[in-house]
Amino acid sequence: MNISVVLPWQQNIWQLLLQSRARQTMPHAFIFSGLSGVGKLHFTQAVSAWLLCQQPTDLGACGHCKSCQLWQAESHPDYRFLQATTDEKTGKTSRVIKVDQVRELVGFLNKSAQLNGYRVAVIQPADILNHNAANSLLKTLEEPGAQTAIILLTDQPLALLPTIRSRCQQFTVSVPSTQQAKEWLLPQLKNPAQADLLLRLSENAPLAALALQESAGFQCRAELAQSMVAVVERKASPLQTAQQWQKNLKPEELLPSLQLLLADALLSALGQDSAIKNSDLLPIIRILGQRLSRTRLLELHSDCVESQRLVAANIQANLLLDNFWQRLQ
Ligand SMILES: [Zn+2]
Numbered sequence: 001m002n003i004s005v006v007l008p009w010q011q012n013i014w015q016l017l018l019q020s021r022a023r024q025t026m027p028h029a030f031i032f033s034g035l036s037g038v039g040k041l042h043f044t045q046a047v048s049a050w051l052l053c054q055q056p057t058d059l060g061a062c063g064h065c066k067s068c069q070l071w072q073a074e075s076h077p078d079y080r081f082l083q084a085t086t087d088e089k090t091g092k093t094s095r096v097i098k099v100d101q102v103r104e105l106v107g108f109l110n111k112s113a114q115l116n117g118y119r120v121a122v123i124q125p126a127d128i129l130n131h132n133a134a135n136s137l138l139k140t141l142e143e144p145g146a147q148t149a150i151i152l153l154t155d156q157p158l159a160l161l162p163t164i165r166s167r168c169q170q171f172t173v174s175v176p177s178t179q180q181a182k183e184w185l186l187p188q189l190k191n192p193a194q195a196d197l198l199l200r201l202s203e204n205a206p207l208a209a210l211a212l213q214e215s216a217g218f219q220c221r222a223e224l225a226q227s228m229v230a231v232v233e234r235k236a237s238p239l240q241t242a243q244q245w246q247k248n249l250k251p252e253e254l255l256p257s258l259q260l261l262l263a264d265a266l267l268s269a270l271g272q273d274s275a276i277k278n279s280d281l282l283p284i285i286r287i288l289g290q291r292l293s294r295t296r297l298l299e300l301h302s303d304c305v306e307s308q309r310l311v312a313a314n315i316q317a318n319l320l321l322d323n324f325w326q327r328l329q
Contacts, residue, residue, distance in 0.1 A: 001074050003061045004046040007039050007206075008184060009176030016171070017047060018058055027169035028144040031126070033157040034173035037208020040153050043173055044122055051118040051149050052076060067115055077114040080105055080121045084128060095313050097123065099132040106140050109148060118147045126152035127159035134161050141167040181206045189213060200277045201260060217253035224254070225261050225284045231328045232291045238325035242318075245325075251307070251317035258324070259304035265289040266297040292328075300327060 006014045013032075020026045032040045049061035049071045061068050070076040082105055084094045105121055113119045123129065129137065137150075141164065144150055152168060154160060176184070181204050186192050188210055195209075201218070202208035212218045227245065230236035245254055264276040268289030276285060289297070307320040 001045065001071060003049045003063050003068060003071065004042050006046050006060060007042060009180050009206075010039065010043045010173060013043070013171045013173065014046075021056075026149070028148050029141045029150045029152070029168040031152045031154065031157055031160070031165065031168045031170040032173055033154050033170060035175055035203060035205050035208075036155045037202055037205030037211065038173050038175055039205075039207045040173050041124060042207065044124075044151050044153060048079060048120045048122060048149070048151070051120050052078060052115070054115070054117060067117060070115075078117065078119045080108050082121065082123045083125075092314060096128050096130040097133050098130060099136050102129065102133040102136045106136065109140055109144060109150070113147065118149060120149045120151070122151045122153065124153045125155065126164070127154045127156050129160075129164075131161075134164055138163055138167065175204045176206060178204055181209070185209055197278075197280055200279065215253060216249050217257040220249065221257050221261065221278055222281055222284070224257055225278075225281055225288065228258075228261065228328060229284060229287050229291070231325055232288065234329060238329050239322060242322045242325040246318060246321060251311045251321060254321070255304050255308045255311065255317075259301060259308070261285065261288070262297055262301040262304060265292065266294060266301065269294050269297060296327075300324070303327065 017026070032044055034040050046060050049068065050056050052067045052071060053061035054065040054067050055062040061071070063072075067076065067078075071079070082097060082101055084097055085101070086093045105123075109119060109121060141150060150168075152160070152164070157165065157170060175181075178199060181199050182195050184206050185199065186195050189195055189198070190213065194213065198209040198212050198218075199206070202212055224245070227236065227241050231238050231241050260277055261281075264278050264281075264285045265288035267273070267275050268282075268286050269292075273282065273286070276282060278285060292300075303320075303324055307317065307324065310320060311317045
């Protein structure tokens with residue numbers, strides 16, 4: 001794993017951490033929260049490598065010491081990264097982090113560090129710790145021992161148990177300004193002309209914008225909007241359209257794009273064309289906004305939000321999507 005550099009819009013939290021370490025008032029338990037795609041994991045990796053590093057600098061881990069070498073080789077004995085497990089047979093990822101995983105982590109934190117420095121444990125995302133798992137973590141969060149850092153990541157800090165939250169110091173990784181986001185994003189884009197569009201669609205979360213460029217859901221928005229119009233105008237069958245899109249895209253790629261297109265169609269119906277995020281698709285979005293009632297647009301939008309929640313909970317998505325296309329007509 002490369003040693004991450006703290007991103008420009010994360011400098012404020014970074015300075016706070018530098019000061020705490022210099023004053024020896026570093027917290028033992030952290031919550032890093034913030035919008036998805038703002039770089040929480042990237043920041044956590046920079047902080048973890050810096051805590052473990054044997055010659056840390058004000059810019060982060062040194063990149064050369066024994067600890068940094070182990071970090072780069074992804075074999076640091078004093079670092080644990082906890083996430084939901086994926087079943088090898090079915091390929092499905094569990095929607096919770098289980099108590100056994102936390103018990104193993106607590107065991108690791110109870111042993112002394114092999115390199116005589118920090119021990120770092122990261123839980124990503126902490127809001128999927130199930131109830132027992134969260135409870136097993138409480139005592140360790142309260143008395144983690146010297147030179148220990150437990151870092152919890154989440155997009156939804158309020159979804160964590162209050163007893164977890166009260167034992168951690170919370171830091172918000174904020175969204176950068178559009179200019180700051182663009183300066184970081186532009187040199188990395190294959191098609192820099194899409195920078196503004198990608199940032200609008202990602203609510204200025206730069207890492208989400210970068211990932212979006214490559215995503216199938218982003219690349220097929222125009223086709224998807226055309227399919228929606230065709231179904232609304234009864235020129236295509238809802239069921240065939242559903243089947244065609246099920247072949248082309250995974251539900252988790254399809255649903256966010258559908259949701260954004262519907263939100264934009266609703267804005268257009270309300271006369272707010274300037275607020276539309278898929279601004280490159282304005283003409284076709286106007287048609288959707290004209291053909292569907294505001295009530296129906298709102299209902300379909302809620303369906304998309306709910307379907308994404310269900311898909312994230314491993315519920316079969318095909319029926320939900322068949323139903324979506326039928327309701328569109
Ligand atoms: Zn180092």
